[in-house]
Each structure stands twice: as C-alpha cells, then as structure tokens.
Amino acid sequence: xxxxxxxxxxxxxxxxxxxxxxxxxxxxxxxxxxxxxxxxxxxxxxxxxxxxxxxxxxxxxxxxxxxxxxxxxxxxxxxxxxxxxxxxxxxxxxxxxxxxxxxxxxxxxxxxxxxxxxxxxxxxxxxxxxxxxxxxxxxxxxxxxxxxxxxxxxxxxxxxxxxxxxxxxxxxxxxxxxxxxxxxxxxxxxxxxxxxxxxxxxxxxxxxxxxxxxxxxxxxxxxxxxxxxxxxxxxxxxxxxxxxxxxxxxxxxxxxxxxxxxxxxxxxxxxxxxxxxxxxxxxxxxxxxxxxxxxxxxxxxxxxxxxxxxxxxxxxxxxxx
Ligand SMILES: *Cc1c(COP(=O)(O)O)cnc(C)c1O
Numbered sequence: 001x002x003x004x005x006x007x008x009x010x011x012x013x014x015x016x017x018x019x020x021x022x023x024x025x026x027x028x029x030x031x032x033x034x035x036x037x038x039x040x041x042x043x044x045x046x047x048x049x050x051x052x053x054x055x056x057x058x059x060x061x062x063x064x065x066x067x068x069x070x071x072x073x074x075x076x077x078x079x080x081x082x083x084x085x086x087x088x089x090x091x092x093x094x095x096x097x098x099x100x101x102x103x104x105x106x107x108x109x110x111x112x113x114x115x116x117x118x119x120x121x122x123x124x125x126x127x128x129x130x131x132x133x134x135x136x137x138x139x140x141x142x143x144x145x146x147x148x149x150x151x152x153x154x155x156x157x158x159x160x161x162x163x164x165x166x167x168x169x170x171x172x173x174x175x176x177x178x179x180x181x182x183x184x185x186x187x188x189x190x191x192x193x194x195x196x197x198x199x200x201x202x203x204x205x206x207x208x209x210x211x212x213x214x215x216x217x218x219x220x221x222x223x224x225x226x227x228x229x230x231x232x233x234x235x236x237x238x239x240x241x242x243x244x245x246x247x248x249x250x251x252x253x254x255x256x257x258x259x260x261x262x263x264x265x266x267x268x269x270x271x272x273x274x275x276x277x278x279x280x281x282x283x284x285x286x287x288x289x290x291x292x293x294x295x296x297x298x299x300x301x302x303x304x305x306x307x308x309x310x311x312x313x314x315x316x317x318x319x320x321x
Contacts, residue, residue, distance in 0.1 A: 001167055001171075001199075001200065001232055001234065003164055003167065003168055006054055006057065006058070006161070006164055007057035007058050007061040008053050008054055008057040009053055009056050009057040009060060009088065010053060011041075011042050011049045011052055011053050011056070011084050011087065012040035012041045012042055012045070012049040012050065013040055013041040014040070014172065015172045015175070015176060016035065016036045016037050016039065016040045016172075017034075017035075017036040017039065018033055018034070018035050018036070018173065018176040018177070018299070019033065019036060020033060021033065021270070021273075021300075023270035023271060024266065024267060024270040024271050024273075026270075027266060027270050028287065028288065028291045029291055029293055030291040030292065030293035030298060031293075031296070031297040031298070032287070032297070032298055033182065033297060033298070033299045033300070034271070034273065034299075034300050035173060035184075035300065035301045036302050037049075037050070037169075037301065037302055037304060038273075038274075038280075038302045038303065038304040038305070040304075042080070042083050042084060042087060043079060043080050043082070043083020043084065043115065043119060044079070044080075044083075044115065044304075044306055045080075045304050045306075046076050046080055046303060046305060046306075047076075047166075047193050047301075047303035048076060048077045048080040048081065048156070048157050048304075049080055049084070049165075050165030050166060050168065050169055050196075051156075051157035051158070051161075051162030051163065051164075051165040051166070051192055051193075051196075052080060052081060052084045052153075052157060052162075052165070053165055054161050054162060054164040054165055055151075055153050055157055055159075055161055055162050056084055056085075056088060056090070058151075059090075059151030059153075060088070062149070062151065063149055064090070064149045064150060064151035065090060065091060065148050065149055066090065066091040066092075066093065066143050066148045066149065066150045066151070067081060067085050067090050067091070067092050067093070067150070067153060068092075068093040068095065068136070068139055068140070068152045068153070069081050069092075069093075069094060069152070069153040069154070069155075069157070070094075070096070070097070070132065070136075070154075070155045071094070071097075071155060071156070072096065072097065072099050072100050072253075072254060073097075073098060073100065073107065073112075073113065074100070074107065074111050074112045074113070074254070074307070074308050074311040075094070075096060075112060076112060076279075076304060076305050076307070076308065077155070077156050077157055077190075078094040078096060078112065078116055078121070079112040079115045079116055079119070079307065081094070081121075081153065081157070082094060082116050082119035082120070082121035083115070083119045085119070085120075086119045086120050091122070091148070092119070092120070092121040092122065093121070093122050093124065093139050094116055094121045094122065094123050094124065095124045095126060095132055095135050095136055095139070096123060096124065096125050097126045097127075097128065097129065097131075097132045098125070098126070098127055098128070099253070099254075100253060100254030100255070101252075101254075101255065102254060102255075104314070105313075106310065106312060106313030106314060107311050107312065110310045110311055110313055111307040111308055111309070111310040111311025111312075111313075112307045112308065112311060113311075114307075115307055124139070136152075140152075154190070155190050156189055156190025156191070156192060157190070157192055158190035158191050158192030158193075158195070159192065159224075159227065160224070160227040160230065160231035161231070162192045162196075163192040163193075163195045163196035163224060163228045164196065164228070164231075164232075165192075165196060166193050166194075166195070166196020166197050166199075166200065167196045167197075167199050167200040167228070168196075168200070169196065169197065169200070170196065170197050170199070170200025170201040171200060173299065174201070177299075180297070181296050181297070182203065182297045182298065182299050183203060183204035183205070183292075183295055183296065183297075183299070184197060184201060184203065184204070184205050184206065184298075184299045184301055185206040185208065185283060185286070185287055185298050185299065185300050185301060186205070186206070186208070186283065186301040187207070187208050187209075187210050187279040187280060187282065187283040187301075187303055188207045188208065188211075188212075188217050188220075188244070189210050189211050189279060190211075190220075191220040191221055192224060193301075193303060194207045194221055194242075195221055195224035195225050195228055196228065197301075198221065198225050198237065198239060198242055199225055199228050199229065199234075199237065201241075202237075202241060203241060204241055204243070204295065205241055205242045205243070206243050206244075206245070206286075206298075207221070207242060207243070207244045207245070208245055208246075208248060208282055208283040208285075208286040209244065209245065209246035209249045209282075210249065210253060210279050210282045210283070211249075211252070211253035211254075212246075212249075212253075213246050213249070214245060214246040217244055217246070218244050221239070221242070222236075225237070245286055247286060247290075248282050248283075248285035248286045248289060249282065250282070254278050256277035256278070256281060256282075256315075256319075257282075257285070259285040259288065260277055260281040260282055260284075260285050261277070261281070261316075261319035261320065262285070262288065263275060263281050263284035263285045263287070263288055264277065264281050264284075264309075264316075264319070264320055265319075265320055266284070268320065273302070274306050274309060275302075275305070276304070276305025276306060276307075276308040276309055277308055277309065277312050277316065278305060279303055279304075279305050279308075280302055280303055280304070283300070284300065287300060
C-alpha cells in the first residue's frame with residue numbers, strides 16, 4: 001500500500017520501540033511485547049500523532065491556518081493536536097464536551113487540560129452536544145470573518161485520512177517482528193487506530209472496546225475500514241482476522257473498574273510502564289482476563305494516555321496504592 005502519495009508532516013519519532021516485557025510475561029504466563037506508541041515524542045506522546053501526521057499534512061496542503069477538533073474534557077487527541085499545532089505554528093481550537101460522568105478538581109483542572117493550555121490551544125468547554133454544535137458554528141463563522149482557513153478534524157482523528165497513520169504503523173511492526181508470529185491487541189475508541197491496523201496487518205488483531213459495545217464498535221470498524229480501503233484504492237479486507245471484545249468495558253467510556261486499576265498496578269510493578277485508566281488500562285484488563293498463551297506472543301499496543309492518570313488524581317492514588 002503506497003502511502004507516499006498522501007500529504008504527511010512528520011510529528012513523532014519512528015519507529016517506536018518494540019520491547020520485551022519479561023516480568024509482565026511471567027506474571028501473565030504468556031509472552032507480551034510492548035509496542036511503545038506512548039513514547040513517540042511530541043507533546044507527551046500517544047497514538048494520535050500517527051493520525052495527525054496525515055490529517056495535518058492534508059490541512060497544510062489545503063492551506064489551513066486554523067485547526068479545530070473535538071473531544072471529552074480529558075481528550076488525549078485534543079492535547080496531541082494542540083502540541084502538533086504549536087510545533088507547526090497553527091492556531092488550535094479545542095471544543096471539549098463534558099461527556100464522561102465525572103467532575104472534580106483533577107478531572108476538570110489537571111491532566112490533559114493543563115497541557116492543552118500549555119501548548120497554546122484555545123479551549124472551549126461545552127456542557128452538552130447542543131452547546132458543542134453552537135460553539136463549532138461560532139468558531140467557523142469567526143474564522144471566516146477574519147479570513148482564516150479552518151481544517152476540522154473528527155473526534156479522535158478517526159477518518160479515512162487519519163487511519164493511514166496506523167496503516168503505516170502496521171508496516172512498521174511487520175518490519176520489527178521480522179517474520180516472528182504474534183497477535184496484536186489494541187484499544188478501540190473512535191476506531192481509527194484499529195481500522196488502520198485492520199487494513200495493514202493480516203495477522204490476528206484483537207480489539208478491546210473502551211467506549212461502546214462490541215457490536216457498535218464492530219460497525220464503526222467496518223465503516224472506517226471500507227472508507228480507508230476506498231481512499232487507498234484497494235478492496236476492503238474481510239475482517240476474519242479481527243476479534244472484538246467488550247468484556248472489560250465496564251459501565252462506559254471514561255469509567256475505570258477495579259480490573260482496570262489492577263492492570264495499571266501490574267504493568268507499573270512489573271515493567272515500570274504507565275497505563276491510563278480510560279484506554280490502555282481497559283485493554284490490559286482484557287489481556288489479564290484472557291492471556292491466551294496457546295496463541296503465542298501478544299503485541300500489546302501501548303497507545304499512550306499518561307496525562308489521564310492525573311485527570312483521575314485522587315481515585316488513581318487510592319487505586320494504585
Ligand atoms: C484515542 C486513544 C485510543 C483510541 O484510539 P482510537 O483510534 O480513537 O480508537 C487509545 N488509547 C489512547 C491513549 C487514546 O488517547
């Protein structure tokens with residue numbers, strides 16, 4: 001799949017490490033490799049950088065000077081977009097909606113929110129979808145009045161352009177594995193990460209849902225895979241190699257369970273690796289629940305999210321102690 005015909009701007013440090021995790025593997029009774037997209041460089045890192053390389057590459061090619069995107073209050077996507085815009089000298093508008101049933105000092109005033117401001121983004125907090133829509137309309141009208149050109153990025157950067165970052169990532173890990181057999185385990189939120197991997201990786205792909213049921217996530221995945229395949233000019237693959245679980249989703253997006261905190265403790269205490277309570281913690285909980293040693297090594301795709309730990313401050317302290 002030729003990706004060099006799509007505009008791209010370099011934001012991260014590639015390839016990200018693929019690390020052995022011997023103490024974690026011992027604890028789980030199965031061989032785990034860690035794919036460290038949490039340490040890819042810019043703005044504290046995370047999976048959105050791979051998508052933003054293509055999304056902002058296109059925005060620059062289109063002559064945009066303002067980038068607008070959406071998310072929850074503790075969005076990692078928004079924070080990485082803000083960091084990328086700082087680096088590229090673009091104006092960044094973050095329209096954040098209170099969609100997670102949480103409040104409190106830490107959630108509202110720590111974690112990613114601090115970094116959004118640090119990177120110079122204009123942060124607009126909205127109580128609900130109605131306010132979000134009205135804020136979007138106002139920002140677009142203001143930009144038009146000032147003669148600025150806006151690039152609007154979808155939630156999570158998940159569309160047929162953003163997912164190209166994970167088509168490229170699939171090629172990267174194939175090279176790192178160098179013929180070794182493995183399955184990949186990755187979270188699915190907005191879906192672009194899993195969809196890009198589903199397009200680029202033909203081996204077993206396990207997906208852990210962090211926001212929606214397995215049925216809903218499967219629909220989102222196939223819609224994105226189809227759009228990605230059209231964009232790439234290839235036949236959409238049958239998704240026989242994909243297995244989706246929602247057994248560790250718990251009460252919903254952004255709500256960590258005991259199993260999630262247990263996974264954070266295990267990764268922290270065996271490998272000194274920090275998971276987050278929203279995405280990677282739920283995915284690791286799925287690995288703890290079903291390590292599947294009979295299927296050989298598993299690549300745990302660490303998608304980042306570190307600042308989220310601080311967004312869950314007091315609860316996180318109790319839970320990891
Ligand atoms: C956004 C995010 C995900 C989910 O990726 P999608 O492409 O939205 O499915 C996983 N982990 C972290 C840390 C994220 O910020």
